Amino acid sequence: MRLIGLAVVLAVGLALVPLTHEAQSSPRVGMLMPVSRADAEINIEAFRKALRELGYVESREIRIERRYSEGKDERLKDLATELVALKVDVIVTWGTPAARAAKAATKTIPIVTAALTDPVGTGLVASLARPGGNLTGVTSGGAELSGKSLELLTELAPGVKRIAVLWNPANPIQPVAFREAQVAAEAKRLQIQSVGVSDPNELDGALATMTGERLGALLVLQDLMLQAHRRQIVDFVARNRLPAMYERKTWVDAGGLMSYGVSFPDNFRRAATYVDKILRGSKPADLPVEHPTKFELIINMKTARALGLTIPQSILLRADQVLQ
Numbered sequence: 001m002r003l004i005g006l007a008v009v010l011a012v013g014l015a016l017v018p019l020t021h022e023a024q025s026s027p028r029v030g031m032l033m034p035v036s037r038a039d040a041e042i043n044i045e046a047f048r049k050a051l052r053e054l055g056y057v058e059s060r061e062i063r064i065e066r067r068y069s070e071g072k073d074e075r076l077k078d079l080a081t082e083l084v085a086l087k088v089d090v091i092v093t094w095g096t097p098a099a100r101a102a103k104a105a106t107k108t109i110p111i112v113t114a115a116l117t118d119p120v121g122t123g124l125v126a127s128l129a130r131p132g133g134n135l136t137g138v139t140s141g142g143a144e145l146s147g148k149s150l151e152l153l154t155e156l157a158p159g160v161k162r163i164a165v166l167w168n169p170a171n172p173i174q175p176v177a178f179r180e181a182q183v184a185a186e187a188k189r190l191q192i193q194s195v196g197v198s199d200p201n202e203l204d205g206a207l208a209t210m211t212g213e214r215l216g217a218l219l220v221l222q223d224l225m226l227q228a229h230r231r232q233i234v235d236f237v238a239r240n241r242l243p244a245m246y247e248r249k250t251w252v253d254a255g256g257l258m259s260y261g262v263s264f265p266d267n268f269r270r271a272a273t274y275v276d277k278i279l280r281g282s283k284p285a286d287l288p289v290e291h292p293t294k295f296e297l298i299i300n301m302k303t304a305r306a307l308g309l310t311i312p313q314s315i316l317l318r319a320d321q322v323l324q
Contacts, residue, residue, distance in 0.1 A: 035069070035070070042265055047092065050269040067079040071229075073224075076098050076100075080098075080104070089109070090275050092271055093114070094115050095116070095140075095224055100124070110135075110284045113137035114137060114264065117140050119131075131284060132285050134284050137274055139292065141261065146165075146178070146247070148260060150190075153245040156245075160243070162191040164193040166221065166233070200225065203229055215242060216243070220247070222261060246258070252303075257303045258297070258315075263296045296321065297315070299315070
């Protein structure tokens with residue numbers, strides 16, 4: 001009887017071993033996205049593909065918990081708390097508000113950002129080389145992108161004298177980006193009209209102020225709240241026949257004329273390598289924050305034709321993608 005009892009105990013124990021091993025070998029990654037599922041899809045797919053290339057089989061060797069704030073930053077705090085409660089092994093974020101929400105929710109779970117402007121200036125890391133704390137990842141290219149975008153816009157429409165800049169003063173990075181646009185405008189002796197929108201309810205009124213200002217063009221600084229309302233903004237631009245410049249491809253996909261900025265799918269691919277290193281034992285405090293390496297210039301020729309614009313050959317030759 002003792003032998004039978006021992007055999008039963010051993011059998012039960014052996015039966016439990018694979019389950020325990022599988023649980024231990026299936027870490028969970030939380031993804032805190034400040035946009036909708038549709039807007040995050042291309043980036044999440046790039047992240048998932050990179051994990052597969054690194055040898056992770058989803059649902060068997062790694063599990064991904066996604067949370068979307070639908071462009072409402074006030075929801076990020078609760079969503080971050082949800083991920084912490086799930087005891088995920090790593091949290092991947094996108095943008096400064098999401099990184100701040102994750103950082104406020106946990107001081108122990110590693111956080112990997114796929115896009116963050118000025119992480120040192122915002123106090124999220126101690127330095128790029130030695131982040132300290134529990135956050136590391138890839139930056140989104142810096143506020144200087146707004147100056148480059150304005151230069152491209154004036155190259156596209158060289159006769160323009162007055163440009164509106166649509167931006168979000170509530171975004172901690174935007175004042176710096178707006179100043180960069182101002183500096184670039186001053187160098188070209190252009191007039192800048194500041195159009196600040198801190199809340200979606202202000203958008204209609206802000207757009208209305210631009211209709212009687214004899215504007216020559218519009219520059220929209222990258223902000224996830226504004227991006228969530230991009231179709232409304234792009235439709236306004238089309239009705240008023242304004243050449244407009246954006247900093248993300250999703251605006252061009254929505255009918256915008258031209259965009260220049262970081263390739264976020266590439267950033268998310270690189271974020272997967274950080275996750276891999278952390279799951280293998282590296283500490284985020286010791287993993288340097290890196291700058292983006294891939295930027296994209298996208299042009300929508302259908303929109304250009306509708307505006308009666310001829311895209312200069314100098315811009316076409318630099319374009320990474322031309323949508324017909």
